[in-house]
Amino acid sequence: MNARSRNGALNGGALNGGTWNGRAWNIAGLVTVGVVGLAAMIGLPLVLELSSLLDVTVYLILAILALSLALVWGYGGTLCFGQSAFFGLGAYAYAIAMFNIGESTIPFLLAIVLPAAFAALLGYFMFYGRISDVYLGVITLTVTLILFNAVNSTAGPEYQIGEARLGGFNGIPSIPPLNWPGMPDSALDLNDLFYVSIVLLMAVYFGLRWLLVSRFGRVIVAIRENEQRAGFLGYDARLYKLATFTLGGALAGLAGCLFANWGAFVSPTIFGLGQSAQIIIWVIVGGRGTLIGPVVGCIAIQWLTAFLGSAQLTKASLAQVVGPTVADALSSVMGFADLSNTSLILGAVLLAFVLLVPRGVMPSLLDLARFLVRRRPADALADKAERAT
Amino acid sequence: MSEGESVDLVLVLAIQVLFAMASLALISVGLAVIFGMMRVINLAHGEFLMLGGYSAIVANQHGVNLWIAMLVVAPLVVGAIGVVVERTLIRFLYGRMIDTMLATWGLSLFLIGLVTGIFGNTTVGISAPLGGMAIGNYRTSIYGLVVIAITAALLVAIYLVLRYTRLGLFARGTMQNPNMAAALGLSPPKVYAVTFGIGAALSGLAGALIAPISGVFPTIGIAYIAKAFITVIGGGAAILSGTISAAALFGAIQEVATYFTTPVFGVVITLAAAIVLIRLLPQGITGRFLKRWL
Amino acid sequence: MTGPAVLLETVDLGMRFGGVEAVSDVNFRLTEGELRCLIGPNGAGKSTFFKLLTGQLLPTRGKVLYRGRDISGIETHEVARLGIGIKTQVPSVFDGLSVRENLWIAASRGRPTRRANEMVDEILSRIALAGSAQRTVGQLAHGQRQWLELGIVLAGEPELILLDEPAAGMTHEEVVRTAELIREINRTRSLIVVEHDMQFIRMIASKVTVLDRGRVLVEDSMENILRHPTVRDVYLGKRVAA
Numbered sequence: 001m002n003a004r005s006r007n008g009a010l011n012g013g014a015l016n017g018g019t020w021n022g023r024a025w026n027i028a029g030l031v032t033v034g035v036v037g038l039a040a041m042i043g044l045p046l047v048l049e050l051s052s053l054l055d056v057t058v059y060l061i062l063a064i065l066a067l068s069l070a071l072v073w074g075y076g077g078t079l080c081f082g083q084s085a086f087f088g089l090g091a092y093a094y095a096i097a098m099f100n101i102g103e104s105t106i107p108f109l110l111a112i113v114l115p116a117a118f119a120a121l122l123g124y125f126m127f128y129g130r131i132s133d134v135y136l137g138v139i140t141l142t143v144t145l146i147l148f149n150a151v152n153s154t155a156g157p158e159y160q161i162g163e164a165r166l167g168g169f170n171g172i173p174s175i176p177p178l179n180w181p182g183m184p185d186s187a188l189d190l191n192d193l194f195y196v197s198i199v200l201l202m203a204v205y206f207g208l209r210w211l212l213v214s215r216f217g218r219v220i221v222a223i224r225e226n227e228q229r230a231g232f233l234g235y236d237a238r239l240y241k242l243a244t245f246t247l248g249g250a251l252a253g254l255a256g257c258l259f260a261n262w263g264a265f266v267s268p269t270i271f272g273l274g275q276s277a278q279i280i281i282w283v284i285v286g287g288r289g290t291l292i293g294p295v296v297g298c299i300a301i302q303w304l305t306a307f308l309g310s311a312q313l314t315k316a317s318l319a320q321v322v323g324p325t326v327a328d329a330l331s332s333v334m335g336f337a338d339l340s341n342t343s344l345i346l347g348a349v350l351l352a353f354v355l356l357v358p359r360g361v362m363p364s365l366l367d368l369a370r371f372l373v374r375r376r377p378a379d380a381l382a383d384k385a386e387r388a389t
Numbered sequence: 390m391s392e393g394e395s396v397d398l399v400l401v402l403a404i405q406v407l408f409a410m411a412s413l414a415l416i417s418v419g420l421a422v423i424f425g426m427m428r429v430i431n432l433a434h435g436e437f438l439m440l441g442g443y444s445a446i447v448a449n450q451h452g453v454n455l456w457i458a459m460l461v462v463a464p465l466v467v468g469a470i471g472v473v474v475e476r477t478l479i480r481f482l483y484g485r486m487i488d489t490m491l492a493t494w495g496l497s498l499f500l501i502g503l504v505t506g507i508f509g510n511t512t513v514g515i516s517a518p519l520g521g522m523a524i525g526n527y528r529t530s531i532y533g534l535v536v537i538a539i540t541a542a543l544l545v546a547i548y549l550v551l552r553y554t555r556l557g558l559f560a561r562g563t564m565q566n567p568n569m570a571a572a573l574g575l576s577p578p579k580v581y582a583v584t585f586g587i588g589a590a591l592s593g594l595a596g597a598l599i600a601p602i603s604g605v606f607p608t609i610g611i612a613y614i615a616k617a618f619i620t621v622i623g624g625g626a627a628i629l630s631g632t633i634s635a636a637a638l639f640g641a642i643q644e645v646a647t648y649f650t651t652p653v654f655g656v657v658i659t660l661a662a663a664i665v666l667i668r669l670l671p672q673g674i675t676g677r678f679l680k681r682w683l
Numbered sequence: 684m685t686g687p688a689v690l691l692e693t694v695d696l697g698m699r700f701g702g703v704e705a706v707s708d709v710n711f712r713l714t715e716g717e718l719r720c721l722i723g724p725n726g727a728g729k730s731t732f733f734k735l736l737t738g739q740l741l742p743t744r745g746k747v748l749y750r751g752r753d754i755s756g757i758e759t760h761e762v763a764r765l766g767i768g769i770k771t772q773v774p775s776v777f778d779g780l781s782v783r784e785n786l787w788i789a790a791s792r793g794r795p796t797r798r799a800n801e802m803v804d805e806i807l808s809r810i811a812l813a814g815s816a817q818r819t820v821g822q823l824a825h826g827q828r829q830w831l832e833l834g835i836v837l838a839g840e841p842e843l844i845l846l847d848e849p850a851a852g853m854t855h856e857e858v859v860r861t862a863e864l865i866r867e868i869n870r871t872r873s874l875i876v877v878e879h880d881m882q883f884i885r886m887i888a889s890k891v892t893v894l895d896r897g898r899v900l901v902e903d904s905m906e907n908i909l910r911h912p913t914v915r916d917v918y919l920g921k922r923v924a925a
Contacts, residue, residue, distance in 0.1 A: 079487055079490075081490075125664075125668055126668075129668045129671065130671065131667065131668065131671055132671070133486070133487060134430060134486045134487065134490065135622060135667060135671065137430070137487065137490055138430065138618050138619075138622050138667075139664055139667060141615070141618070142615050142618065142619060142660050142663065142664060143664065145611075145614075145615040145660065146615075146657050146660045146661060149653055149656055149657050149660075150653070150654070150657045152653070153651065153653035153654070215791055215796075218784065218787070218788060218791075219788060221779075221780070222777050222780065222784075222788045225777035225778060225779045225780060226775060226776065226777050226778070228759070228771075228775055229775040229776060229777060229835070230760075230788070231758070231759035231760045231763065232737075232759060232760075232762075232763055232768070232769045232771075232775070232836075233760075233763055233788065233789050233792060233835070233839055234760050234763035234764045234792050234793075234839065235760055235788075235792060236758070236760045237760070273611055274498075277494060277498060280491065280494075284491065342502070343498045343499070343501045343502035343505065344498070344499055344501075344502025344503055344505075344506060345502070346495075346498050346502075347495045347496065347497065347498030347499025347500070347501070347502055348495070348499055349495075350491065350492070350494060350495030350498065351478070351492055351495035351496060351499060352495075354482075354488050354491045354492040354495060355478065355481060355482075355492060358488065
């Protein structure tokens with residue numbers, strides 16, 4: 001029995017919605033997310049200074065990126081090692097189009113359509129070529145490296161698309177911000193970008209929730225569970241995987257566009273392996289087969305790395321967080337290594353989760369919650385039977 | 390250009406192409422051993438190369454002869470690390486290829502972080518021994534020729550091991566039938582640990598040998614990992630013929646593409662060609678041709 | 684030609700793996716509404732033949748005709764869309780999903796949601812799993828998984844159903860119930876059943892094809908097959924005597 005099978009792979013799926021229990025869980029989850037989202041949207045600008053709000057904004061943008069892989073990997077079962085390729089393409093497409101067009105409606109759409117088209121092309125190539133999961137991982141990884149290498153080497157003045165200099169490893173600075181559609185003079189300020197990001201994040205979240213209870217969503221989960229059986233039932237697995245992969249590319253592109261807005265800057269590291277690794281870590285930490293997990297995982301990991309990276313962590317400040325004894329122990333173990341070394345920490349987190357918590361945090365927490373509120377004797381029986389198997 | 394000069398040019402170019410092929414084979418063969426025999430895709434392969442480079446340099450700084458540091462110390466150190474990694478991580482994940490890829494990627498990041506912590510994020514150089522050699526008006530490095538020769542010797546040695554030893558027998562069985570490793574589930578864990586250790590040792594050796602050419606820095610593995618992957622995946626499960634055929638093909642493509650464009654686009658074109666090859670031959674070159682070869 | 688129409692036909696079908704001829708020169712013919720059992724000793728080529736019929740393998744010789752159309756080597760999902768339902772030897776179900784979800788996925792292709800839901804309820808009672816509808820399939824007993832897969836196949840409303848060892852690993856009562864189910868299905872559908880449980884075949888069989896070393900050895904009614912001397916030699920002798 002695989003790890004997912006304990007609580008039904010559809011995340012308390014709508015088909016369990018035939019019973020009161022499953023539907024109640026779904027509604028409770030949706031309401032919670034909606035309330036927290038609205039509260040954050042209204043509350044955060046009131047309590048946070050602009051610089052902190054800017055930090056929050058980037059978490060929201062990256063959470064959209066996390067959701068793109070949550071769909072493709074967590075539900076579709078296709079582990080893409082190069083989700084950052086679509087993220088980067090979205091950012092570059094927006095930047096380049098913006099310098100050439102000046103009004104952001106078309107650049108915004110291009111930032112979604114172009115990565116989606118690239119994902120469709122790559123997906124067609126892979127899924128219709130019957131390439132196995134593992135080779136798929138290697139190919140997506142290689143594609144990311146190709147983009148990184150290619151864009152990285154475009155520093156010379158000859159690499160120019162219209163008005164936009166690609167800038168190679170220096171990146172593209174001073175990217176013009178989004179404006180309200182059709183109004184090139186009313187650009188979004190940083191407060192607006194926060195609102196746009198949180199609204200888009202919630203739209204993507206609820207949109208995916210809807211998608212996953214639709215027939216399409218159930219079929220992609222079924223294909224993840226057993227591709228051969230889905231084929232025997234007349235579903236063309238390649239087509240469904242391709243559609244999922246393409247949608248994932250579009251969402252990553254959207255995140256890329258917002259990211260380019262956030263910093264007004266893009267550089268090739270956006271395509272880098274480090275970026276790809278982070279996306280995978282968000283999803284595996286949060287939990288595959290959930291949507292809220294990767295969002296939480298993304299925000300938690302980003303916060304952790306920012307905290308460790310920026311705080312110039314001293315033993316004293318560490319002691320405030322974890323207590324003096326732990327701080328002593330930590331700094332003697334890691335005496336030589338700088339705690340702001342995110343690579344070390346991300347690597348350790350990834351290793352720990354693959355080996356010890358492969359399902360991720362959120363599914364385990366949801367199980368715990370279900371266990372705590374479980375009252376019906378039938379469920380208790382089922383639980384017993386579950387443990388017996 | 391006189392006739393003599395164009396002969397010289399052809400010779401120099403030939404050496405360059407040969408070197409590209411040899412270095413591809415060299416950096417890939419450790420990964421190929423681990424993939425061919427264990428069906429494990431080791432994403433920390435680049436970091437094994439990096440550790441090989443650091444081992445050689447540190448040993449050399451402590452007074453060990455450079456050749457001994459490169460040819461003996463580096464493979465021993467990285468081989469030992471490989472055994473530890475297999476015992477503490479990989480063995481829990483057999484049969485779960487995707488999880489193995491993820492775990493070794495975690496290891497890769499961890500090692501980059503660890504080495505950055507120890508040695509700092511700077512390039513440690515080591516000058517190539519033996520100097521240069523003139524071919525007509527052109528110069529070529531003797532060390533490059535030595536790397537070609539060592540690679541050839543290494544491949545011959547692997548052939549002999551595969552052909553004439555018990556470990557080789559096991560390896561050949563596994564290569565012919567991918568399910569063999571699972572079917573031999575009862576086989577002693579020692580075989581896996583040894584295989585992984587040998588693969589790691591070969592990577593360490595490769596990393597040490599390329600150190601004088603490129604220098605060593607914590608993220609150097611990333612520069613090599615894509616090339617090593619495409620060589621191994623493109624070659625298929627047969628360790629030797631797969632590595633050699635893919636290294637020859639991609640080495641040639643890379644040099645020709647570099648000659649007509651830039652080194653960076655040479656790499657980009659090679660990677661793109663590899664992706665097309667994997668699409669056409671999902672089992673690699675040796676999955677279609679040279680089937681019965683080692 | 685008289686009589687009922689030919690539904691499935693193989694013409695000089697052959698499959699070679701390296702030097703081994705797993706299936707050779709098989710000319711097989713199934714008419715509409717028929718229930719056919721396919722038997723043979725281990726290594727007779729039953730599984731290979733089955734995979735050739737279901738498009739999982741591309742034949743090296745000959746072709747498979749479904750209603751006169753060559754279907755050899757077409758995509759799995761296209762086989763299904765032609766109206767062929769397949770049950771594999773090892774139950775192939777969606778382990779992580781609930782019983783109801785499994786059936787719903789099968790029933791909902793090409794049907795509106797409401798009709799699919801009705802279909803699921805109907806099949807749940809037919810395969811006696813209504814009480815376990817919300818359970819995760821990974822937790823079901825082996826026999827129940829076999830039935831579930833049968834139910835999944837039925838939910839697609841195929842015209843022809845191919846079953847690979849549907850009674851494998853079942854208790855005696857389950858086998859009896861499965862045989863009943865298959866006879867009931869046969870009232871409206873054609874079936875090909877690959878089996879080697881002779882008792883089970885006696886419960887359902889009308890006509891039996893015996894494969895041996897990749898070739899059709901004999902094709903006849905069950906009673907005649909049991910009396911057939913060559914068949915007794917190659918396959919049945921030991922078992923029936925036992």
